[in-house]
Amino acid sequence: MPFIPHTDSDIREMLATIGAGDIEDLFDEIPEGLRYGELSGVPEGMTEQEITRLMMERAEADGRPLCFMGAGAYDHHIPAAVWQITTRGEFYSAYTPYQAEASQGTLQLIYEYQTMMAGLTGLDVSNASMYDGASALAEAALMAVRGNRKSKSRRILVPTTVHPAYRKTTRTIVDNQDIELVEVPYCSEGGNTVPDSLKHFEGEDITALVIQHPNFFGILEEVDELTDWAHRQGALVIAIVNPTSLALLKPPGKWGESGADIACGEGQPLGVPLAAGGPYFGFMCCKQALVRQMPGRIVGRTVDRDGRDGYTLTLQAREQHIRRSKATSNICTNQGLLVTAATIYMSLLGADGLARVARACHASTRALVEKLTENEYVEPLFNRPCFHETALRFSLPLADVMRPLFAHNLLPGYDLSTDYPELGNALLVCATETRTAADIELYADHLNRIISAQTVAGCPVKPKMA
Amino acid sequence: MLIFEQSRQGRRAQAQSPGHADEVTDIPENLLRNESPLMPEVSEMQAVRHYTRLSQKNFSIDTQFYPLGSCTMKYNPRACNSLAMLPGFLARHPCAPEGMGQGFLACMYELQEMLREVTGMPAVSLTPAAGAQGEFAGVAMIRAYHDARGDSVRSEILVPDAAHGTNPATATMCGYKVREIPTDRQGDVDLAALREAVGPQTAGIMLTNPSTLGVFERRIEEIAAVIHEAGGLLYYDGANLNAILGKVRPGDMGFDVIHMNLHKTFSTPHGGGGPGAGPVGVSKRLEPFLPVPIVGYDGDEYYWITEDVRPQSIGRLSAFMGNAGVLMRAYIYARMLGREGMHRVADFATLNANYLMVRLARAGFDLAFPERRATHEFIVTLRRQQKELGITAMDFAKRLLDYNMHAPTTYFPLLVPECLLIEPTETESKEDLDAFVEAMVQIQKEAETSPELLKEAPHTQPVRRLDEVRAAKHLDLAWTGTVA
Numbered sequence: 001m002p003f004i005p006h007t008d009s010d011i012r013e014m015l016a017t018i019g020a021g022d023i024e025d026l027f028d029e030i031p032e033g034l035r036y037g038e039l040s041g042v043p044e045g046m047t048e049q050e051i052t053r054l055m056m057e058r059a060e061a062d063g064r065p066l067c068f069m070g071a072g073a074y075d076h077h078i079p080a081a082v083w084q085i086t087t088r089g090e091f092y093s094a095y096t097p098y099q100a101e102a103s104q105g106t107l108q109l110i111y112e113y114q115t116m117m118a119g120l121t122g123l124d125v126s127n128a129s130m131y132d133g134a135s136a137l138a139e140a141a142l143m144a145v146r147g148n149r150k151s152k153s154r155r156i157l158v159p160t161t162v163h164p165a166y167r168k169t170t171r172t173i174v175d176n177q178d179i180e181l182v183e184v185p186y187c188s189e190g191g192n193t194v195p196d197s198l199k200h201f202e203g204e205d206i207t208a209l210v211i212q213h214p215n216f217f218g219i220l221e222e223v224d225e226l227t228d229w230a231h232r233q234g235a236l237v238i239a240i241v242n243p244t245s246l247a248l249l250k251p252p253g254k255w256g257e258s259g260a261d262i263a264c265g266e267g268q269p270l271g272v273p274l275a276a277g278g279p280y281f282g283f284m285c286c287k288q289a290l291v292r293q294m295p296g297r298i299v300g301r302t303v304d305r306d307g308r309d310g311y312t313l314t315l316q317a318r319e320q321h322i323r324r325s326k327a328t329s330n331i332c333t334n335q336g337l338l339v340t341a342a343t344i345y346m347s348l349l350g351a352d353g354l355a356r357v358a359r360a361c362h363a364s365t366r367a368l369v370e371k372l373t374e375n376e377y378v379e380p381l382f383n384r385p386c387f388h389e390t391a392l393r394f395s396l397p398l399a400d401v402m403r404p405l406f407a408h409n410l411l412p413g414y415d416l417s418t419d420y421p422e423l424g425n426a427l428l429v430c431a432t433e434t435r436t437a438a439d440i441e442l443y444a445d446h447l448n449r450i451i452s453a454q455t456v457a458g459c460p461v462k463p464k465m466a
Numbered sequence: 467m468l469i470f471e472q473s474r475q476g477r478r479a480q481a482q483s484p485g486h487a488d489e490v491t492d493i494p495e496n497l498l499r500n501e502s503p504l505m506p507e508v509s510e511m512q513a514v515r516h517y518t519r520l521s522q523k524n525f526s527i528d529t530q531f532y533p534l535g536s537c538t539m540k541y542n543p544r545a546c547n548s549l550a551m552l553p554g555f556l557a558r559h560p561c562a563p564e565g566m567g568q569g570f571l572a573c574m575y576e577l578q579e580m581l582r583e584v585t586g587m588p589a590v591s592l593t594p595a596a597g598a599q600g601e602f603a604g605v606a607m608i609r610a611y612h613d614a615r616g617d618s619v620r621s622e623i624l625v626p627d628a629a630h631g632t633n634p635a636t637a638t639m640c641g642y643k644v645r646e647i648p649t650d651r652q653g654d655v656d657l658a659a660l661r662e663a664v665g666p667q668t669a670g671i672m673l674t675n676p677s678t679l680g681v682f683e684r685r686i687e688e689i690a691a692v693i694h695e696a697g698g699l700l701y702y703d704g705a706n707l708n709a710i711l712g713k714v715r716p717g718d719m720g721f722d723v724i725h726m727n728l729h730k731t732f733s734t735p736h737g738g739g740g741p742g743a744g745p746v747g748v749s750k751r752l753e754p755f756l757p758v759p760i761v762g763y764d765g766d767e768y769y770w771i772t773e774d775v776r777p778q779s780i781g782r783l784s785a786f787m788g789n790a791g792v793l794m795r796a797y798i799y800a801r802m803l804g805r806e807g808m809h810r811v812a813d814f815a816t817l818n819a820n821y822l823m824v825r826l827a828r829a830g831f832d833l834a835f836p837e838r839r840a841t842h843e844f845i846v847t848l849r850r851q852q853k854e855l856g857i858t859a860m861d862f863a864k865r866l867l868d869y870n871m872h873a874p875t876t877y878f879p880l881l882v883p884e885c886l887l888i889e890p891t892e893t894e895s896k897e898d899l900d901a902f903v904e905a906m907v908q909i910q911k912e913a914e915t916s917p918e919l920l921k922e923a924p925h926t927q928p929v930r931r932l933d934e935v936r937a938a939k940h941l942d943l944a945w946t947g948t949v950a
Contacts, residue, residue, distance in 0.1 A: 002807050003541050003733075004814045005895040014821040014896060026816045027713055029682045029839050034714045037809075041583030045804025048545045055798065058569030059554025065566055069559045072785055079482045081514050083551070089528025090521035093542050096739035100934075101927040102867045105523035106738035112469050112506075115944040119504035125943045128739070131595035134785035165785040168773075172757070172781030173602070176609060176641035220497055248490060250499050266785070273551075276570055277560030277786025278595070279741035291941065297739065302937035305922070310929035314937040320598070321878070325634035325644040332598045332632050337737030340517075347469055347506040347513040353483030354505070360487040385493050406563055414561055433484050 002045060063409050066439055068368065070389045070430030071216070071414035072133065072163050073277065074244070074269045076357065077434050078341075079348045082271045086341045096297075096333065100312040101304075106336065107311035110299040113343040120246045121239075121263040122253025123285040128297040129334040133266025134166040136282025137210070137240060138173035139295045139329055140264045143286070144208035144236045145179060146328065147261070147293040151234060153205035159184040159193040161215035162240065164419040188422075191219040191382030191391065195229055206233050211260070212240040213249070217428065218365075218389030219382055220249075227256030239263040243270050243283070244361065245387050247354035253287075262286045271345025272338055281335035281342065292318060295329035360433035361388040364440070368431040371444040377451050381426050389430040391416060391423070396454060398425040404450045410443060469506040469516050473949040479510035507949055523928045524738070525872045531898050533822075535843045535875035535887025536630070536678060538708045538730035540815075543799060546734070550794035560786035564769050570790075571768035575761040577797040578745075584808060585707075585724055586717025587747030591756040593788040600725025600744025601636040601672070601703065606780045607723055607748060607755040608670045608699045609640050614755075614778060617697070620669035624698075626655050628679050628879045630705060633672045642669060649881060653679040653835045660692055670699040675719065676706045676841035678879045679834065680819075680887065690720030699723065699752075704744075707731040708891070709816060709842035712809035722749045731811075732796035743792040754778040759787050814892035815842035818899060822890050825903045830910065834882045843889035845882050846874075852884045857913045857920055859884040864931065865912070865923040869905040 006014075011023070020026055027035070046054070067075045086092070090105060097103030097110075110128045117126035130136040141156050158167055158181050171181060182201075187194045192215065209230035213221045223239075230237045239252035239260035252260035268280040286294055292315065300314035320327040349357065365388050372378050372392060381391035394401060398415055405412045413429035420426065431440060490498075506513070525532065532539035558567050578590045594600035605623065612620050623637035627646045634644040645663055648656045655673075671693050675683040683689070693700050702716040702724035708731045716724045728734050728743040736742075748756060758779045760771040773779050803811065819840040826846060827833055834845035851857045863873030863886070875887040890899055912919045924930065 002802050003543060003893050004810055005893065006814060006817075010896045011817070014817055018817075018820050018824050020820070023813045023817055026820050026839060027812075029684055030710075030714050031684065031687065034687070034718055036586070036713065036715050036718055039583055039712055039805045039808060042580050042805040042808060043801070045807045046801050048543075048802065051545065051798055051801050052549060054801075055549040055552060055573075058572060059552035061569040062554045062558055062567050064554055064557040065559075065562065067557070067559055069561055071561055073560050075557075075559070077482070079479070079510075081510065085514065085517045085521065087547055088518070088521045090524040090526045091738055092547070092735045093527035093539075094524045094738045095532070095534055095537055095539060095736045099525070099863065099867065099873055100932050101864065101924050101929055102525040102872060103523075103738070104928045105520040108468070108523070109517070109520055109738075111943075111945070115468075115470065116503075116505055118944040122503075125941075131599065131741075131789075132784045132786075135595065135599070135783065163785065165782060168782045169784060172606070172783060173639075175781075176606065177639070178641075220493065224496065246499070246503065248493070248499055250497055251503070273556040274559050275556050276558040276567065276790035277788070278784065279789040279791050280785075281741075291943070298943060300937040301942040302933045302940075304929040304932050306930055308929055310932045312932045312934055312937050314934070314941070314943075317938075320631040320635035322631070323635070324631045325638045327631070327635040327638075330598045330602060330632045330635035330639050331596075333596045333740035333742050335737075335741045336739035337735065337741060340738065344513060344517050347508060347516070348479045348482045348510060349505075350478045350507050351502040351505040352507075353478050355502075356483040356487045359490055360484040362490055363488045366492075385497075387493065406566060409566075411559055411562055411566075433487075 065409045065411045067411045068413050068429050068431055068443060069411040071428055072266055073274050075274055075432050075434055076269055078271050078273060081348060082341050082344045085344055086337060091340050092337065097313060104311060107299050109340060109343050111301055111311050113339050114299060116346050117283050117285055120243055120251065121285040122251030123263055124288040125291050126283065126285040127294050128299055129339045130282035130284055130296055131335060132278065132280045132282045134169035135173065136264040136284050137166045138170040140238045140262045140284060141170055141174055141179065143262060143293050143295060144238055147290045148207050148236050151205050151207040153207055154178055155180045155182060155205065155207050157182050157184050157201065157206060157209045159186060159210065161186045161193050161217060162210055162212045163216045190384040191217040192221050192384050193226065195222055195225040198229055202233065206235040208236040208238050210238045210240065214242060214245060214387040217382060217391050218386040220385050220387060223255040227260060231258060236261040241265045243267060244354065244358050247351060247358045249387065261290060267338065267342050270342035272341055279335055279338055281338035293328060296331050297334045357433050364431040364433060364435050365389060368429060368440050371440050372447060375448055375451055389428065392427050392429055394425040394427060398427060400454060401450055405446055408446050410446060468945055469508060470945050470947065470949060472512055472516065473507040475507060475949055477507045477509060479513065481510065530870060530872050531894065531902060532872040533874050533888050533890050533902065534872060535889040536705055538889060538891055540733055540891035541893040542733050542735045543802065546795040546798040549798050550791050555794060568768055571761055573794060573797045575763050575768050577793055577800065578761060580800050581726065581745055581747060584711060585747045586715030587724055588750050589753040589756060590745055590747045591760045592745045592793050593757050593759060593783055594725065594744040594746055595784050595788045596740065596742035597705065597725060597727040597744040598632045598636065599783055600746050601632055602639055603746045603757045603780060603783060604701050604723045604725050605636050605640040607752050608701065610755040610778065610780050611752055612669055620667060622667045623669055624663055624671040626673065628677055628881050629672060629674065630678060630703065633703060653677065653681040653838060654683055654685060655689060657685060657688060660689065664692055664696040664698065668696045668698040670701055672701040672703060674703040674705050676709045680841055680844040681835055681838045682841055686719045706842065709812055711811045713812045723752055728792060728796040733799045734792045734795040741789045741792050743789045743796065755780055757781060757783050811892055818890040818892060818894055819843055822888065822899050826906060829903060829907050834885060843887060846886045846888060847882050848884040851913060855913050855917060857917055859886055861920040861923065862886065862909055865909050865920045866905060867924040868926045871902060871905055
């Protein structure tokens with residue numbers, strides 16, 4: 001009986017106290033016809049030693065490839081202290097801090113997190129986190145509809161340079177609330193959203209404009225022009241940002257004349273491992289005026305009856321356990337443990353350390369692009385500035401190049417052809433600070449050999465640069 | 467003291483960021499940041515000490531008895547954490563091809579299969595990131611099902627008045643109106659009221675069974691018949707699945723769609739409020755609408771099932787596949803328990819709850835439903851103490867902290883005045899339960915002789931009772947000082 005402490009005499013004494021003959025009697029309110037005892041589809045239990053063996057074999061089989069893939073999840077260095085402290089039982093096995101006096105550790109940490117995120121985004125306030133970047137965008141869209149009282153249209157402009165999975169997730173979540181998501185095309189040379197392409201929406205009732213910066217292609221958007229345009233139309237601006245980039249880039253709170261209204265994004269780069277896609281955490285920050293429209297948990301500083309500083313969940317009147325069907329969202333948890341990791345990560349890096357990481361990633365990706373485009377079959381896809389990730393065009397079938405690279409246990413990047421078929425053989429690549437010059441060299445060597453084998457040996461494909 | 471107040475300009479943990487990093491020269495000036503963000507400036511040891519000390523200001527399962535009703539605060543086995551964090555799993559990029567993740571996908575597929583078995587639902591998707599997202603997926607599927615049949619006049623979701631707040635909030639997010647159904651004196655759904663409420667406008671009902679009142683809904687089959695006859699669907703909120711694991715299956719009770727809280731029943735960590743995981747299970751007719759991705763297996767290889775082959779899917783709920791690492795922990799836990807262990811979960815959760823309930827009743831505490839069996843949890847009401855002594859459930863809860871025990875859930879469900887919802891879970895020993903009874907008896911004596919001890923509790927925590935009104939009125943949500 002794993003994890004159950006009862007001895008035979010405990011069971012006897014407890015049943016005698018209850019006045020029951022055996023444990024089965026305790027289920028006598030369940031209609032007999034419903035009882036089920038099989039569970040034949042569940043295997044026999046395993047000891048810790050047995051399950052350890054199995055999991056080690058499976059983890060080993062997955063190979064730990066050399067990663068040049070980004071696309072919303074980034075392979076950064078994580079200080080050892082981050083997860084050693086995060087998985088201390090007092091953080092790991094605590095619940096939501098409803099009993100504030102016995103949860104000051106988690107609560108103060110969230111207050112510190114909120115401070116750091118507000119600082120990074122240049123906005124006034126942060127919540128205690130959302131599930132992930134994509135669902136944070138969906139919640140930001142709902143928040144904008146609540147917050148923009150002047151707009152009646154429930155229409156949100158979403159450029160196609162926004163992460164495709166974020167767009168899909170947002171569609172799923174807002175689908176039943178009469179909200180219209182209107183896609184805005186990108187410029188095929190620059191890979192950015194051109195302010196001119198918004199012209200035909202002028203004079204229309206727009207609730208919000210979403211700007212991802214850097215966008216899904218790694219390309220930097222003209223955030224000042226786009227923000228000011230949206231505000232002139234009476235629309236709110238929802239920024240999606242990469243927190244690493246904010247150590248270098250102008251924060252959303254400073255975009256244009258008056259700044260973005262809401263900023264959200266994926267917190268994974270802040271100390272969270274790739275781990276097959278989760279758990280990560282979404283962050284969400286906004287201007288003070290919108291704080292009561294914010295979904296999710298928020299921690300505030302207050303005083304106790306002796307006047308000492310203390311921390312507590314606040315503005316709970318927005319939340320489902322109080323407002324029920326009128327709540328700002330049905331969200332109940334945040335991603336507390338991931339916020340714990342991110343807060344420790346940011347403390348260990350500081351602004352200077354995070355800026356060093358950002359610069360090193362950017363330099364690393366530049367070196368990768370230079371190296372790979374030495375091959376005549378590979379060239380940059382877009383001509384505008386990027387941050388730490390960018391797209392390459394191949395003049396031969398990409399799948400034929402990627403397959404042998406996988407076989408070398410290397411993840412060459414994210415194939416854009418499914419989400420953007422119009423781009424042809426396009427690969428989104430990223431090299432973080434954890435990729436060395438030797439890693440990049442290795443990638444280029446493999447790639448050159450694969451391409452020359454495919455172009456020389458029997459089946460020549462001519463380089464055809466557009 | 468905040469981490470910022472310990473910071474000194476120019477200090478940093480030098481081992482943790484690149485020693486040299488070239489200046490960026492190819493980003494236009496107007497896109498660059500011109501002042502550093504406010505972040506801590508501390509040494510590595512200062513950060514480690516600060517957050518270790520903060521951790522010590524928390525109650526947790528690893529350090530205290532934590533009988534928080536409806537939250538299933540049972541032991542989180544350490545192996546689940548260390549094995550889910552093996553380097554081979556942590557290094558997996560979410561967009562890496564399936565061929566480079568067969569080990570991981572095998573775990574996910576087998577978890578899906580085990581969840582199918584224990585819930586009696588023919589198909590499962592693991593992707594919802596938490597219970598509330600599972601609820602959202604469930605109700606969105608109900609809506610998609612009705613819409614696909616051209617049956618779009620159904621505009622209402624029924625919710626018992628005892629339900630968790632996420633139920634009505636979810637129904638609203640899916641564009642439904644909410645109608646509340648009252649509870650009878652025994653804690654069951656009021657069937658007459660239910661019959662009156664159903665009609666052609668009924669899309670479905672959201673039920674928790676055992677309910678949030680800590681009792682098993684005995685007429686569940688009749689409820690299912692009433693809803694199904696009206697053309698509605700039944701949604702099972704898996705918050706209390708721990709009470710019935712291996713005993714009775716939601717699929718057999720007649721439910722069409724369910725979500726599970728793996729952070730409760732499958733013992734993944736609560737993490738100070740997340741991450742959770744809220745997989746959904748459905749009957750055959752709802753399978754086409756399941757959220758993606760789902761893991762498939764062709765007898766040879768594991769692969770993703772995505773929207774390409776599920777055009778009626780409600781879609782994606784997060785950028786990748788949800789909280790994969792939480793699912794891994796649940797998988798490891800399920801494999802360690804195995805078939806036999808899963809039966810024991812409900813057995814001993816129920817034994818502990820009934821034992822604690824009987825002992826507290828004999829010690830003079832009033833039960834909300836004295837004629838009923840406890841499930842994995844039960845409710846004590848302190849209405850009498852409130853009337854006679856002016857002592858509230860909140861006072862009891864805060865005083866328990868001084869006895870080094872976490873308080874039960876207070877003021878939920880809303881139906882029972884001055885309530886304590888108590889869930890001891892199966893991993894607590896008899897001695898721990900006895901100690902809780904003793905603490906409650908002691909606090910009751912204090913309530914009679916020196917009530918100020920309760921009124922002013924807690925006395926032993928890092929802070930005393932906090933001014934929550936001030937917190938909401940004078941919002942202070944971020945530190946605004948400057949680093950020395």
